[in-house]
Amino acid sequence: MTDGRTFFGHPWGLATLFGTEAWERFSWYGLRAILATFMAASPAHQGLGMPDETAQAVVGVYGALIYLVALPGGWIADRILGARRSVFWGGFLIMLGHISMAVPATSPFFVWLGLGLIISGTGLLKPNMSVMVGRLYPEGDDGRRDAGFSLFYLSINVGAFFAPIVVGWLAAGDRWHLGFGAAAVGMALGLTQYVRGGRALLGIGERPGHRLSPAERRRFGRLLALGAGAAVIVLAVWAASGTLTIDRLALAITVIILIVPIGYFGYILLGSHNLTEDERIRMKAYIWLFVAAAVFWMVYDLAPSKLLFFARDHTDLSLSGVPIQPATTQSFNPLFIMIFVPVFAALWVKLGTRVSTPQKFSFALVTVGLSFVVMSVVAGLAGAGRVSVWWLVLVYLIQVFGELSLSPVGLSVTTKLAPEAFKGQMLGLWFISISVGDAVGGQTGRLSQVLSEPMYYLVLAVLAILAGLALLMFARKLRVMMAEHHEPAIR
Known part of the structure; x- marks a missing residue:
């Protein structure tokens, strides 16, 4: 009650x-x-x-x-x-x-x-x-x-x-x-x-939807113990060899994370699963969106590492005379999200289906790329001394426009394109695109050893913009594969 x-x-x-x-x-x-x-x-x-x-x-x-x-x-x-x-x-x-x-x-x-x-x-x-x-x-x-x-x-x-x-x-x-x-x-x-x-939750979620049987529990327990044991043995042997370092472990985990979506897409497309031909075509279109999203998150989620280091080392940490900590710059993004979520929600309703999902993803990639073009310029200016933290405010503002064009749209299109046999699992697959982007983005720090600071940002900017333009080139074909139909916008 x-x-x-x-x-x-x-x-x-x-x-x-x-x-x-x-x-x-x-x-x-x-x-x-x-x-x-x-x-x-x-x-x-x-x-x-x-x-x-x-x-x-x-x-x-x-x-x-x-x-x-x-x-x-x-x-x-x-x-x-x-x-x-x-x-x-x-x-x-x-x-x-x-x-x-x-x-x-x-x-x-x-x-x-x-x-x-x-x-x-x-x-x-x-x-x-x-x-x-x-x-x-x-x-x-x-x-x-x-x-x-x-x-x-x-x-x-x-x-x-x-x-x-x-x-x-x-x-x-x-x-x-x-x-x-x-x-x-x-x-x-x-x-x-x-x-x-x-x-107040009125009993919601108190019981599992499909509880494991006793036999399934035993099998799950054995598999969990086997997997954990194998991981411990591999790490122990690696440590004993004297070659285990944090950098190498992070790289190994990144490779494993990259293998997960490859295996999962292969499992969906190469198995029967009673998929219709239309479902297979839509999944092939979704792979393009998945890769685009991973590239986006690779750049976007450098905020708590690369951009945080830039705030620490190269900015005058003062907002209108009020001193701030480097960590405070991480508040710019959620502030802009709260401001612009209703704006973008109204925009998508206004545009209706005149702008397709691939076009929205393309805009997001180009936008996040442009934010790093700005970072490249600012990194060059920082060579002569600390720059205003308002530059980072501008960068995060640009990036939020990209996020609001990709993140909520990606969740929506994932549920739409999911084959019937995988309805309950596809949102997890969407989150794996973020996982891939974060892991690869972390590894881009290695580029700093061979590239100047401005060039580092510019390389990632060019990669994101080229990916966005490539997606835009195939947007019409992808729209057909996704069965997105052009309809008049709601006015």
Whole structure:
């Protein structure tokens, strides 16, 4: 039963999930805002003393794994725990991860343990929060459900906006572990709200949709133990050989992440799965969009590493006379998203189908490429001394136009093009495009060893723009393959 309360006209359970997600994103974006600079700081400044390129690779792989584990996280909820318990235990693991990172020990063990716990916890929490939001609404209530997801999306960006400001301020002066502790407190507050507001969820997600049978549980347990054992043995042998380094491990994980979508697309297209010819054609078109999205995220998600280092080393960290921390620059992006989401939502309604999905993706790629053209120019100016932080404000503003042309559109087209046999799995495949982009983007730091700073940005800019133009050249053909029809725009 419900007490009749509503949250902006929506089920009160949305308030519980809104608050939980806002605090979880506070913890995630708070950590992300200082992780690279912490890893690159010297031990004298309480950091890990990594080269910037290595820290960039680690942050890239970390972000990639966060999105990759959403697939098994969703499966565990569906077959073992249910969405409700998955969110709780995921949040609990995330909190433990931040607490581990807040331990002021000189050994990096607690850092790696913390990151592993956060990755595992986010895999359980992130996909299942969205599932629970959707289940708050009855079948056929699509309009309110869409509006509810818009509010939920706002919670993400509220947390993302405040986290870098608060955590960055607390971590200033080499107080890194105080910043990590703030992220732990944020997740603890989210868990508290989740538990206290549990009654408003009306039993949603309490049971798995298709629980494993006892035989399936035993088989899953054996496979999990076998996989974990094999990974431990491989790492132990590699470490014993004396060739295991953080850089090489990050590269190996990147290669594995690249293999995952190749294998998955091959499995879909080469197996029978009772796919119709139209479904196969649409999947072939989707591969183009997947690659385009991966290129976009490769550039876009350099914000918490390469652009953060630029803010630290080359900008005058002052906004209209107010001093800020390097981490504060990570708040520009969510601020612009909150401002422009309704603008772009109205724009797509106005344009209707006159602008196709491939054209939107092309615009996103060209836009993110142009943002790095600006970065190339600014990096050249920085050779003569620190530049205004307003340049980074401009870069993030340009990038947000690209994100709003690709991210929500990508989620929508993924559900549309998914074959019937893979409806429940395709959103996970979309998140793998982010995983691929993050992992490869982390590896681009190696280019800094052979390219000047302006040339580094220019190379990535040209790559993104060329990819966008190539997609635009085939936009008409892809539109036919996707069965997107030209219709008059809604006025």
